[in-house]
Amino acid sequence: EVQLVESGGGLVQPGRSMKLSCAASGFTFSNYGMAWVRQAPTKGLEWVATISYDGSSTYYRDSVKGRFTISRDNAKSTLYLQMNSLRSEDTATYYCTRPDLDWFAYWGQGTLVTVSS
Amino acid sequence: DVVMTQTPLSLPVSLGDQASISCRSSQSLVESNGNTHLHWYLQKPGQLPQLLLYKVSNRFSGVPDRFSGSGSETDFILKISRVESEDLGVYYCLQSTHLPLTFGSGTKLEIK
Numbered sequence: 523e524v525q526l527v528e529s530g531g532g533l534v535q536p537g538r539s540m541k542l543s544c545a546a547s548g549f550t551f552s553n554y555g556m557a558w559v560r561q562a563p564t565k566g567l568e569w570v571a572t573i574s575y576d577g578s579s580t581y582y583r584d585s586v587k588g589r590f591t592i593s594r595d596n597a598k599s600t601l602y603l604q605m606n607s608l609r610s611e612d613t614a615t616y617y618c619t620r621p622d623l624d625w626f627a628y629w630g631q632g633t634l635v636t637v638s639s
Numbered sequence: 640d641v642v643m644t645q646t647p648l649s650l651p652v653s654l655g656d657q658a659s660i661s662c663r664s665s666q667s668l669v670e671s672n673g674n675t676h677l678h679w680y681l682q683k684p685g686q687l688p689q690l691l692l693y694k695v696s697n698r699f700s701g702v703p704d705r706f707s708g709s710g711s712e713t714d715f716i717l718k719i720s721r722v723e724s725e726d727l728g729v730y731y732c733l734q735s736t737h738l739p740l741t742f743g744s745g746t747k748l749e750i751k
Contacts, residue, residue: 567731569740583739617687624735625678625693632687
């Protein structure tokens with residue numbers, strides 16, 4: 523059974539940094555690209571970033587480019603999202619997802635990031 | 640960015656009715672290889688999103704056959720025949736043909 527467990531969320535001040543982690547199990551992590559999708563409170567879904575199976579390729583939405591970094595450790599079956607220069611508009615639940623090709627087939631339970639002073 | 644427009648925003652239905660949700664994209668979602676990367680999700684209240692259909696009309700594992708999808712190019716439809724109480728929630732379409740990937744704004748299926 524595919525399991526994705528996010529951690530690292532919480533309250534952070536504007537301009538500060540936070541790193542999210544996603545521990546994967548139930549599949550061969552190194553065979554799959556991974557992605558982060560977020561959802562602001564009471565809002566819709568928004569794709570954030572994608573990384574290829576080996577980490578050689580990464581893609582970001584414009585609003586996080588240069589501030590967020592997606593990475594992975596295949597030896598630990600873990601996905602990361604390093605978030606710098608956080609803004610209030612980054613407040614959201616962040617979901618770790620495993621695409622099957624390019625659709626998000628499996629989702630973690632999400633971790634809430636609140637950016638506020 | 641490709642804009643995904645879902646209608647209606649809210650869809651009141653009676654249990655047992657058929658429901659239809661429209662998703663329209665601002666650009667064609669057909670890739671050069673002929674594949675169309677349009678997918679549908681359901682987010683039940685208080686839960687994480689779950690994949691219903693991928694590539695327009697393919698049901699994901701465990702999805703009941705009362706869910707069906709159709710469409711091409713820029714216009715797509717999700718149909719639910721015989722709505723059940725477990726189908727209530729917000730439906731989203733997603734396009735993954737173009738970067739950035741974009742979701743529709745959601746359609747809330749609720750009891751009339």
